[in-house]
Amino acid sequence: MRIVTFVKYVPDAAGDPEFLDDNTVDRESDGLLSEIDEYPVELALTLAEDADDAEVIALTVGPDDAVDAVRKALQMGADSGVHIVDDAIAGSDALATAKVLAAAVKKVEEEEGPVDLILTGFASTDGNTSVVPTQVAELLGLPAATVVSAAELDGQTLKTRRDGDTSSRTVEVQLPALVSVTDQTNDPRYPSFKGIMAAKKKPLEEYELSELGLDEGEVGAAGSYTEVVEIAAAPPRQAGEVVTDEGEGGNQLVEWLASKKLV
């Protein structure tokens, strides 16, 4: 079984992301593996452990530093990595990114053999669009079970659970398929010292656009379907009045709510 797990490199939410003149994120600024993408990596590793002969490939599309996202996955236990890097990709929107990811999966198939399962996070921690996985499935014509909080493999059938507000649905797909997972799925492992050392020797392939058979016009700002007009820091919220409860805290709170016509 060959599993490809998508790992996105995102700016560190605790730091200040930087933006370029065209209002796109400066992907060269300090970043890390999108936390939500640790869950698909963990699922890939557990499924691989349960299979006789399995291989986990971590794949990212992003600037030079994005290789850090792949490296983290290798440290957790993935077998090899693929990094799609090309200046022309900068500024790609969701659909343009999905096209690169879909082409990258085809490249992996050409080089390594058929891919049985693509695992992704259900959303990235920066753009948070949740559309990339579905669009990759659409472009590759693969069955997709998305936003799942549990997944179990039985032969060629993957049985998943999708939790909603009013109901929980069981969704079944036949491999090959794409599955996007939530942070309810598992507890991602921490890389061990051994894992960190071993990662240094694992194969890591780098491809540029032309090697994927994509044209520059299909990606980046030129290939995007949406355009960012403006980006601004959200107005900082002002800390308001803070009272210490000395026996009247609840009453004071309700007086304030009443003054704002909230009760």
Place this chain on the structure above:
Amino acid sequence: MSEVLVLVDHVGGTVQKSTFELLTAAAQLGEPVAVFVGSDADAQTAAADLAKYGAAKVLVASDASLTEFLVAPQGELVASLVESRQPAAVLASASADNTEALARSAAKTGSGVMTNVSDLDGEGQGTQSVFAGAYTVKSKVIKGVPHILLKPNSIEAAEASGAGAVEAVDFTASDAAKTAKITAVEEKASSGRPSLTEAAAVVSGGRGTGGDFGPVEQFADAIGAAVGASRAAVDAGWYPHSSQVGQTGKVVSPQLYVAAGISGAIQHRAGMQTSKNIVAINKDDEAPIFELSDYGVVGDLFTVLPQATEAVNARK
């Protein structure tokens, strides 16, 4: 005037408030046309309400595959309507299912998609919040037919009379779309409280509740609020994940958000910091939640909330 397609959210023909908001938003861009997935009988019930908010037509698709399989058939339906009707835009509320239906239609029709939009102007420019709510982005679709997902509660629904003419859509999903089969559906018991994303007020509890959500629920009921929870409370099994507020839970934007026993981690803020008024109750006067609160009480939620509940009830 060109049509603007609006995907209807409904439960057995009862149209959700989010759809009325979409119809209002759609009217700025063209003629609102509702797309209803469900039975003919339910569509008839829904049509009257949809007309009240300006739907000129109600297109009904009843192919069984639309509910037997996950989203791909819906994506196909939307794409076929986009191709046959060439609307000015497609609008839907930003639920997981709708997001994926529009993502698929966008990929099929070569269109741009905008997700989690909190405001939409007459030119189709949308406002979104990114990086866990720290930044606000304005963007627009520049190719194809704009596919726009609006967050519930971000636009005020306004009544407007529409013809509401019901029209059946001839749609059958392809076999390629019937690959993610829904084999079981487990309904969840309803709490009887307003839904988290549509409620005007939300009261959330965190690790500070120590697992006792009683005071949180009682205060919520006194003010007619929905109940939310931090991930710490959800992970501990104290409250269901469908009530989680934050980056990997619900993003809410009510008139009033009350955080009780919640520290205010960045991932939690991502789900509530656009609320109009924020109140925090926390024992620790240095909890980061106070930095974004309009009103804060440093104290024990087990004494502050019951007193507040009593005070609210006394005012009634």
